[in-house]
Amino acid sequence: MSTATADAVMDYDEAMAKFDPVMGLEVHVELHTATKMFCGCPAEFGAEPNSQVCPVCLGLPGALPVVNEKAVESAIRIGLALNCEIAEWCRFARKNYFYPDMPKNFQTSQYDEPIAYNGHLDVELEDGTVYRVEIERAHMEEDTGKSLHIGGATGRIHGADHSLVDYNRAGIPLIEIVTKPMTGAGERAPEVAKAYVSALRDLLRALDVSDVKMEQGSMRCDANVSLRAKAGDPTSPEQLAVPLGTRTETKNVNSLRSVERAVRYEISRHAAILDGGGSILQETRHWHEDTGITTSGRVKSDAEDYRYFPEPDLVPVAPTRELVEALRGTLPENPAARRKRLQSDWGYSDLEMRDVVNAGAVELIEQTVAAGASAGAAKKWWLGEPSRRANAEAQDIVTYAAGLGLTPAHIAELDGLVVSGRLNDSMARQVLDGVLAGEGTPTAVADARGLELVQDDGALEAAVDKVIEANPDVAAKIRDGKLQAAGALIGQVMKEMKGQADAGKARELILAKLQ
Amino acid sequence: MTDLPTDLTRATASALADALAAGTVSSVEVTQAHLDRIAAVDGQVHSYLHVDTEGAIAQAREVDERRRAGESLGALAGVPIAVKDVMTTKGVPTTCGSKMLEGWIPPYDATVVTKLREAGLPILGKTNMDEFAMGSSTEHSAYGPSRNPWDLERIPGGSGGGSSSVLASFQAPLATGTDTGGSIRQPAAVTATVGTKPTYGGVSRYGLVALASSLDQAGPCGRTVLDTALLHAVMGGHDPMDSTSIDAPVPPVVEAARAADVKGMRIGVVKELGGEGYQPGVRARFDESVALLQELGAEVVEVSCPNFEYALAAYYLILPSEASSNLAKFDAMRYGLRVLPEGVDDPSAEQVMAATRDAGFGPEVKRRIILGTYALSSGYYDAYYGSAQKVRALIAQDFDNAYGRVDVLVSPTAPTTAFKLGDKLEDPMAMYLNDIATIPANLAGVPGMSIPSGLADEDGLPAGIQILAPATKDERLYSVGAALEAALVDRWGGPILDRAPALGDAAAVKGA
Incomplete structure (x- = not known):
C-alpha cells in the first residue's frame, strides 16, 4: 500500500554533515532496431495499440523466440562504449513473475551471464570535475507491454475502474545498464547521478542505438540510494570502509532533472529516518514529478522470487572476437572527447562551451557551422531566442527546433544575411521571430517584412x-x-x-x- | 505395386501414396473412408478431440485437383493424417487436452502443420492427449481417456494415446506426436504401432504448445517403419522460427527404411534397461528381437549406461521446472478460459488468474507446476535444477561412451504392456515409471524409435522394442527398425495389427 502523506525530510546540508550517500543507477534503454527482440514485429513508437503484435510477442501457445542479431550488435557496441568486457558465451534467462502486461508471464532477460560487464564511464560535472562511474553490467532483455489504468485519480492500478494493455511495446529490445555502487560523490551525489544519466544519454545517442527520449520512456532510470555514517572525506579510506546502508530503489525517474531531485529527496528522507533512530525499509519507491517526493511501493522483503533459469527456447549468444572487434571499429568518437575537440575548433571558453552543452545545442551548432556560419554567430543565435523559448516550453532545444521546422541551415542563412550587410542585428532578430512563427526561410521572411538595411x-x-x-x-x-x-x-x-x-x-x- | 485392400483404412500410407500417385484412388475417397471409419469406431476408442470433416475433404479435393492439373506433388500428397492436439492449427481448435484452452482457435499453424499442408496431407482432426502432454495414459486428458484398440479397458499410452489409438484402430494411416519423455514411443509400444522421436532440433517446435522446451520433440507415428519414415521426411528440417532447430537436411530416413539393412551394424543392449520391473512377456519379445537382429547380420553386445538410473529423477526436476514457466502464460488475460473468483465483487487481475488456473488445470498439471516452482526457487535451485542438469550431462556422456562402441542401442520401450484404465491414476510414481526406458533419450537429445516386438505371452497385449541412435543419425533407427520389422512380420505371417480385435461392434466394448 502506498502512503499518501509526505515523509519527514532532513535539510540536505545537515544530512550531508552526518551521512555519506551511495548510489546505484539502473538505466533501461529501448533500442531503436527495426524489429523487436525476438520476433519480426516493428519496434516503432506510437502506433495504434496492439497493432504491432504477433504470436511470439503476444506469447501465444506454441510460439518461440528468435534473437534479433541487430539488437545483440547494439548491446555489444554499448558494452564496448562503456569500456566493458564482452562475454564470449552467454545465455538468456527467464525471469518468472505474473503480470498482465507480460504476455508469457516471464520476461526473457539475462541473469548471471550478461553480454557486457566490468566497464566504466567518465562523467564530467558542470565545473569540469570528472567522476568515474563503474559499470557492473549491461544486459539484453525484452520490454513488457504497457498498462493503462482507467479511472481513479492517480492513473495507478489502485482505484482504477479497469485497465487496458497495449502489447506493441512487449518484446521491444531493452538494454539494462547497471552501475556498481557509486561512492565518493559526497554532497555532489545528486549532481553526479544527473551527469551520469546525461552522459549515458549522449553516448547512446552518439551510438545511434536508441531514441533515448526519457519523456517517451525509451530511456528509464531507477535510482538506488543508501546512506552510511559520515566518517571523513567522501573518498577517504575511512569513509569507504564503512559498510553500505539499506537501500531503496526509486522507480521510473524519467527526466534528467528528476534524477537529481529524486536522489536528493531520498538522501534527505533517509537521513531524517536514520537520524531519528529508525531504520530504512528495503523497498521500491515511486517518484512523483509534480510534488517532488517519493512514496512507498513494494517492500523488497516480500519481493517475488523470480525463479531465474536459462531460457531453453534460445541457444547461447557467442559473439566471435572478430565480430566484437569489427563492432569496436564502428564506435563513434566519445562524446566528452568530441566536446573538447569542438570547443577548441570553435574557440569557445569553458564557460561558453558549458552553456552550449547544457543547452543541448552542440549538434545544432556543429551543423550550423558546417552550413557556413561562424561558431560565434551559431552560438549567439541558438542560445538566444530558440533556447529561451524551448526552456519556457520545458523541451530540449533539438526537439523544440525540429517541431517548429527551425534548422541549422536557417541559422546559417540568417548569419549570412548579417555578414553580407543586408540585415543588422535587430533586424535579424525580427527575421528569426518570423522564422519561428513559421513564416518561411530567413530570406523569405526578410523579403516579406521588407527588412533590409538602407544601402543609400x-x-x-x-x-x-x-x-x-x-x-x-x-x-x-x-x-x-x-x-x-x-x-x-x-x-x-x-x-x-x-x-x-x-x-x-x-x-x-x-x-x-x-x- | 501392391493392390490396395478393399477397405482403404487398412492400407499403409506408402501403399495409399502409390495408388494416389498412380491415380487408382483419389484423396477424397481415401479421406472419406477414414472419416467414415472415425464415425463408426471413435465412439468406442475416443481418439479424436476434434474431427475436421469439412477441412479434410476440402484439402483432399484440392490435392486431387492439383494432381489432375499435373502438378508435381510430395510423396504423401493426398494421404490423410491425424494431428496431436498439442500442435496449433489455424482455424481449428487446439486444446492440448486441457479445459484451459477449450474453445481456443489458434490464429496460426505450427511449422509442422504448415509442412503437412504444403505436402498435401489432409488433416482429419486433432487427437487426444494427457493434459499439456503430462502423462502416460491419456487419463489426464480433461476430455476423458482414449482407449486401447487391443482392449478397450486399457490405456493406449500417453501422452500421445490419441495418435497411437488412431493408428491401431485404423482411423488414420498416419499421425503426429510429440515426445518429451516417451509420449510417442510408449503409446506406440502398447498399441503395436511405430513412432519416432527424432534428434532434438530435427523437427521444428514452433507451434507446439511447450511442455518442457529442452526435452520436447515432435515426431512421426505410423503403422509401419516406412510410413513413419515418409512422414518424418515431411515433418523434419530446419525452421528459422525455432532457434533450437538443426540447420541441416533431414537425415536419409526413407532410404534407410527402404534398404532395411543391419548387416555389419553393431547393436548395444543397454544393461540398465530391461531388468527388474520389466514384464516377462515384454522381456521375452525383446530378447527374440535381439536374436533376430543377430540373425540378420548385426553384431550384438551388452553396453552399460550407469547414469541412466538417475534419469527419471533428473527428468522430474527439469521437466516440471520448465513446464512451470511455460504454462505461466495461461492466465485468462489474452485467450482461453477465464474464471471469475466466487464471492469477489470486483476481482483483480491476479484473482482472476488464480481462479482460472485453479479451475482450468487438472491435478497432474498442478502437481508438476508446484514441483517445478519449488525446484527453481531461490535456495533450492542448485540442489534441484542445478543437480539435474549435471545428471543430464552425465547421461549424455553415457550415450557418447556407448556410441563409441556401437552404432545403435536397443531396449524394451516400456516395462509393461498396456495397463487398465484407472490402475495407476492415483499413483504418480507408478505412472512415471512407464517412461523409465524412454526418458534418457530426451535428456540427451538423441533420436529413438519404438516398433512392435510382438504380444506378451501372459496377457496377449503388444510389447515394443526401442532403438536409439546418436544425435543426427536418425536414419540408423530406420535401418534397424525396417530390417527387424520385415523379419518379425515374416515370422508372424502378417502385420501384427491384423490380430487386434475388430471394432465397430457394440459388443466389443467390454462393460458397455
Whole structure:
C-alpha cells in the first residue's frame, strides 16, 4: 500500500554533515532496431495499440523466440562504449513473475551471464570535475507491454475502474545498464547521478542505438540510494570502509532533472529516518514529478522470487572476437572527447562551451557551422531566442527546433544575411521571430517584412548631418576625443533611418565628420 | 505395386501414396473412408478431440485437383493424417487436452502443420492427449481417456494415446506426436504401432504448445517403419522460427527404411534397461528381437549406461521446472478460459488468474507446476535444477561412451504392456515409471524409435522394442527398425495389427 502523506525530510546540508550517500543507477534503454527482440514485429513508437503484435510477442501457445542479431550488435557496441568486457558465451534467462502486461508471464532477460560487464564511464560535472562511474553490467532483455489504468485519480492500478494493455511495446529490445555502487560523490551525489544519466544519454545517442527520449520512456532510470555514517572525506579510506546502508530503489525517474531531485529527496528522507533512530525499509519507491517526493511501493522483503533459469527456447549468444572487434571499429568518437575537440575548433571558453552543452545545442551548432556560419554567430543565435523559448516550453532545444521546422541551415542563412550587410542585428532578430512563427526561410521572411538595411549612402549621410546638427554638445565631446559618445548619435541616426541602417557605417560617417 | 485392400483404412500410407500417385484412388475417397471409419469406431476408442470433416475433404479435393492439373506433388500428397492436439492449427481448435484452452482457435499453424499442408496431407482432426502432454495414459486428458484398440479397458499410452489409438484402430494411416519423455514411443509400444522421436532440433517446435522446451520433440507415428519414415521426411528440417532447430537436411530416413539393412551394424543392449520391473512377456519379445537382429547380420553386445538410473529423477526436476514457466502464460488475460473468483465483487487481475488456473488445470498439471516452482526457487535451485542438469550431462556422456562402441542401442520401450484404465491414476510414481526406458533419450537429445516386438505371452497385449541412435543419425533407427520389422512380420505371417480385435461392434466394448 502506498502512503499518501509526505515523509519527514532532513535539510540536505545537515544530512550531508552526518551521512555519506551511495548510489546505484539502473538505466533501461529501448533500442531503436527495426524489429523487436525476438520476433519480426516493428519496434516503432506510437502506433495504434496492439497493432504491432504477433504470436511470439503476444506469447501465444506454441510460439518461440528468435534473437534479433541487430539488437545483440547494439548491446555489444554499448558494452564496448562503456569500456566493458564482452562475454564470449552467454545465455538468456527467464525471469518468472505474473503480470498482465507480460504476455508469457516471464520476461526473457539475462541473469548471471550478461553480454557486457566490468566497464566504466567518465562523467564530467558542470565545473569540469570528472567522476568515474563503474559499470557492473549491461544486459539484453525484452520490454513488457504497457498498462493503462482507467479511472481513479492517480492513473495507478489502485482505484482504477479497469485497465487496458497495449502489447506493441512487449518484446521491444531493452538494454539494462547497471552501475556498481557509486561512492565518493559526497554532497555532489545528486549532481553526479544527473551527469551520469546525461552522459549515458549522449553516448547512446552518439551510438545511434536508441531514441533515448526519457519523456517517451525509451530511456528509464531507477535510482538506488543508501546512506552510511559520515566518517571523513567522501573518498577517504575511512569513509569507504564503512559498510553500505539499506537501500531503496526509486522507480521510473524519467527526466534528467528528476534524477537529481529524486536522489536528493531520498538522501534527505533517509537521513531524517536514520537520524531519528529508525531504520530504512528495503523497498521500491515511486517518484512523483509534480510534488517532488517519493512514496512507498513494494517492500523488497516480500519481493517475488523470480525463479531465474536459462531460457531453453534460445541457444547461447557467442559473439566471435572478430565480430566484437569489427563492432569496436564502428564506435563513434566519445562524446566528452568530441566536446573538447569542438570547443577548441570553435574557440569557445569553458564557460561558453558549458552553456552550449547544457543547452543541448552542440549538434545544432556543429551543423550550423558546417552550413557556413561562424561558431560565434551559431552560438549567439541558438542560445538566444530558440533556447529561451524551448526552456519556457520545458523541451530540449533539438526537439523544440525540429517541431517548429527551425534548422541549422536557417541559422546559417540568417548569419549570412548579417555578414553580407543586408540585415543588422535587430533586424535579424525580427527575421528569426518570423522564422519561428513559421513564416518561411530567413530570406523569405526578410523579403516579406521588407527588412533590409538602407544601402543609400546619401540618405545615411543626410541623417548623420541632421543628428550632428541637432546635438552640438555631443558632437563637441566627440571632437574632443570622447569617442564613446558616438553611441548616442548612432542611436539617433538609427531612429531617423527607422532601424534600416547599418550601425557600423553610421559610426564611421559620424567619426569621419567630427574628426 | 501392391493392390490396395478393399477397405482403404487398412492400407499403409506408402501403399495409399502409390495408388494416389498412380491415380487408382483419389484423396477424397481415401479421406472419406477414414472419416467414415472415425464415425463408426471413435465412439468406442475416443481418439479424436476434434474431427475436421469439412477441412479434410476440402484439402483432399484440392490435392486431387492439383494432381489432375499435373502438378508435381510430395510423396504423401493426398494421404490423410491425424494431428496431436498439442500442435496449433489455424482455424481449428487446439486444446492440448486441457479445459484451459477449450474453445481456443489458434490464429496460426505450427511449422509442422504448415509442412503437412504444403505436402498435401489432409488433416482429419486433432487427437487426444494427457493434459499439456503430462502423462502416460491419456487419463489426464480433461476430455476423458482414449482407449486401447487391443482392449478397450486399457490405456493406449500417453501422452500421445490419441495418435497411437488412431493408428491401431485404423482411423488414420498416419499421425503426429510429440515426445518429451516417451509420449510417442510408449503409446506406440502398447498399441503395436511405430513412432519416432527424432534428434532434438530435427523437427521444428514452433507451434507446439511447450511442455518442457529442452526435452520436447515432435515426431512421426505410423503403422509401419516406412510410413513413419515418409512422414518424418515431411515433418523434419530446419525452421528459422525455432532457434533450437538443426540447420541441416533431414537425415536419409526413407532410404534407410527402404534398404532395411543391419548387416555389419553393431547393436548395444543397454544393461540398465530391461531388468527388474520389466514384464516377462515384454522381456521375452525383446530378447527374440535381439536374436533376430543377430540373425540378420548385426553384431550384438551388452553396453552399460550407469547414469541412466538417475534419469527419471533428473527428468522430474527439469521437466516440471520448465513446464512451470511455460504454462505461466495461461492466465485468462489474452485467450482461453477465464474464471471469475466466487464471492469477489470486483476481482483483480491476479484473482482472476488464480481462479482460472485453479479451475482450468487438472491435478497432474498442478502437481508438476508446484514441483517445478519449488525446484527453481531461490535456495533450492542448485540442489534441484542445478543437480539435474549435471545428471543430464552425465547421461549424455553415457550415450557418447556407448556410441563409441556401437552404432545403435536397443531396449524394451516400456516395462509393461498396456495397463487398465484407472490402475495407476492415483499413483504418480507408478505412472512415471512407464517412461523409465524412454526418458534418457530426451535428456540427451538423441533420436529413438519404438516398433512392435510382438504380444506378451501372459496377457496377449503388444510389447515394443526401442532403438536409439546418436544425435543426427536418425536414419540408423530406420535401418534397424525396417530390417527387424520385415523379419518379425515374416515370422508372424502378417502385420501384427491384423490380430487386434475388430471394432465397430457394440459388443466389443467390454462393460458397455
